[in-house]
Amino acid sequence: MQADTHTVIEPAANAATDDAPVLEAAFLKALCLEAGAGDAGFVELERPALDFEREDILQVFPGARTVAALVFPLNPENMRSRVRNMSSSEFHNASEEAAEVSRKLLRRLNRLGVRGVAVPADFPMDMSRYPGKIWHVSHKIMAVQAGLGHMGINRLVIHPEFGNFVRLTSLLLDARLDAYGSPLEENPCIRCGLCTAVCPVGAISRDKPFDLMTCMTHAYRDNSVGFTDMLGALVASKDMAAFGERFNEREIASMWQSLMYKMNYRCGYCMSVCPAGKAGGMGYLGSEKQFVREVFTPLRDRKEEVYVAQGSPAEARARKNPNKNVRVVGYTRERKQ
Ligand code: B12
Ligand code: SF4
Ligand code: SF4
Missing domain, CATH: 3.40.109 (NADH Oxidase)
Structure with missing residues (x-):
């Protein structure tokens, strides 16, 4: 038309x-x-x-x-x-x-x-x-x-x-x-569980509500939560060496990029690995094994900083993966990593 x-x-x-x-x-x-x-x-x-x-x-x-x-x-x-x-x-x-x-x-x-x-x-x-x-x-x-x-x-x-x-x-x-839409009868999610398996902090599960704070603490590290943490670290550190323990060079560069350009998302892996829908289906690249090898495993095993609250289930989950450098956040707490 x-x-x-x-x-x-x-x-x-x-x-x-x-x-x-x-x-x-x-x-x-x-x-x-x-x-x-x-x-x-x-x-x-x-x-x-x-x-x-x-x-x-x-x-x-x-x-x-x-x-x-x-x-x-x-x-x-x-x-x-x-x-x-x-x-x-x-x-x-x-x-x-x-x-x-x-x-x-x-x-x-x-x-x-x-x-x-x-x-x-x-x-x-x-x-x-x-x-x-x-x-x-x-x-x-x-x-x-x-x-x-x-x-x-x-x-x-x-x-x-x-x-x-x-x-x-x-x-x-x-x-x-003259007419409105209504929810689709079928949910395209195929319940493969790849999103729950790839999440470095365990924010997604099949039977519990989505854990907003856990996801935000990690994925939005270069947003307001991490920025506030950075300000706190600046105020609390007695010198640059002490500040460097709280924010390493890579983390400072990442925050700088978010502030200068647009936010750097730390994660989004739950979206990356989803094979549902026609476009997602292409992700199997002909075979589930190949998809897991080429998309899922590199993200699950990516060497990176992961941000968690102290003593949280997210910390326990992140520490199980040897590829993750677990960083406990919160400028009000004394911590050494
Ligand atoms: C707030 C927000 C977030 C928060 C919370 C996410 C969330 N699930 O709501 C945080 C910071 C964690 C986040 C992360 C991400 N986000 Co976001 N986010 C938003 C925003 C601004 C609003 C979302 C919203 O409507 N939430 C309310 C309802 C709808 O959410 P919900 O899924 O039902 O979850 C809530 C309930 O479960 C409730 N809840 C939890 N426990 C309990 C218990 C009870 C009893 C009850 C009643 C409720 C409840 O809390 C949850 C969070 O609000 C939208 C932009 C917009 N203006 O819409 C983008 C948006 C949802 N985000 C988006 C994306 C892509 C992401 C990330 C991939 C970004 C990234 N690269 O890291 C991640 C993925 C996280 C995930 N798996 O959901 C896209 C989603 C696109 C899509 N295909 O759906 C959006 C739509 C932006 C956009 N315009 O495209 N996001
Ligand atoms: S990865 Fe996608 S299709 Fe698989 S369980 Fe998660 S949301 Fe559903
Ligand atoms: S964006 Fe990352 S931390 Fe947040 S739910 Fe998805 S996989 Fe988990």
């Missing part, structure tokens, strides 16, 4: 109870794909599954009536590479792509009389709420509700075609649509 052959449906022709502009869902989806999204789906704001999300969404845009969930495929081989800046840069590039496409879409929709807000895929977030919930829209929930995929055991949304290799974002629109 040509995206520019349809415009707004007259509100009177629809069941809408207010004077919101009404769009055809098929038209809006075509517009999203034409603008560069890999996939798109839509959710009405009053859906009960959004009860917990609605207040924050209305804070962002009081006129919001519809959420357009957008999917931007990531290149799987960047995400699987053991040279991890390949995956960090792919994340950032996809976020920029998502922002550009969202802005383009809003300009087009504005000409049709539809207003909206483009929500960032990730950062910047609302630091006035730190250390609380600094994001206002949970893109994973929007994508699931729009029928674009389901969360797997790794808590990432797996799209049937692109696997979990997707950047997600959302547009909040004041229009209503």
Whole structure:
């Protein structure tokens, strides 16, 4: 369908109870794909599954009536590479792509009389709420509700075609649509357990909730938590040698890079090893054995620093792997490593 052959449906022709502009869902989806999204789906704001999300969404845009969930495929081989800046840069590039496409879409929709807000895929977030919930829209929930995929055991949304290799974002629109998406009947997760096995700190398990703090302590070391730790170490260290015990040269360089450029993700292995979905399936490279040898094992055995809280189950898990240099974090504690 040509995206520019349809415009707004007259509100009177629809069941809408207010004077919101009404769009055809098929038209809006075509517009999203034409603008560069890999996939798109839509959710009405009053859906009960959004009860917990609605207040924050209305804070962002009081006129919001519809959420357009957008999917931007990531290149799987960047995400699987053991040279991890390949995956960090792919994340950032996809976020920029998502922002550009969202802005383009809003300009087009504005000409049709539809207003909206483009929500960032990730950062910047609302630091006035730190250390609380600094994001206002949970893109994973929007994508699931729009029928674009389901969360797997790794808590990432797996799209049937692109696997979990997707950047997600959302547009909040004041229009209503003639039809909305609904969650897919099947979850693409094949419950292979590779994500639980590769996580260096044991943040993912089949039967327990995702351990946000454990993941954040390690994967987001070069974010605000690690930065605060670094400031604490600076204040508490009597000289450069003492500071060097807390932050080695490699760690300082990594933090510098995050501050100067964009955040360096320390991990994301649970995404790298996921073989679900069509794009993930290609990861088996013809054979599960080969996939484990070429993707899973190099990440599991990668020599690297791993960040954990003292005495935590994450510390015990990380210490079992001889390839990991376990670093106990927290500037309030005395420690030697
Ligand atoms: C906060 C956040 C994080 C946090 C928490 C992760 C999480 N599971 O929520 C941390 C810092 C740990 C994190 C890490 C990562 N993230 Co992140 N993150 C977000 C953010 C900002 C919000 C996520 C969210 O909506 N959480 C709330 C709900 C939906 O999450 P949940 O999975 O249900 O988990 C929660 C519940 O289990 C709850 N919970 C835990 N225990 C209990 C117990 C009870 C009783 C209850 C009720 C709830 C509960 O706490 C969990 C955390 O909030 C989004 C961007 C956005 N604005 O949406 C990106 C996002 C989810 N992140 C993303 C990615 C890629 C990552 C990383 C791979 C980054 C990296 N390279 O390290 C890792 C992967 C970690 C993982 N396996 O989930 C992508 C996911 C893409 C996809 N395919 O789904 C997103 C969507 C960014 C984007 N635009 O693409 N992230
Ligand atoms: S790695 Fe396996 S178990 Fe984990 S989310 Fe992907 S398919 Fe599911
Ligand atoms: S990003 Fe790393 S630390 Fe966080 S859950 Fe995934 S594998 Fe574990």
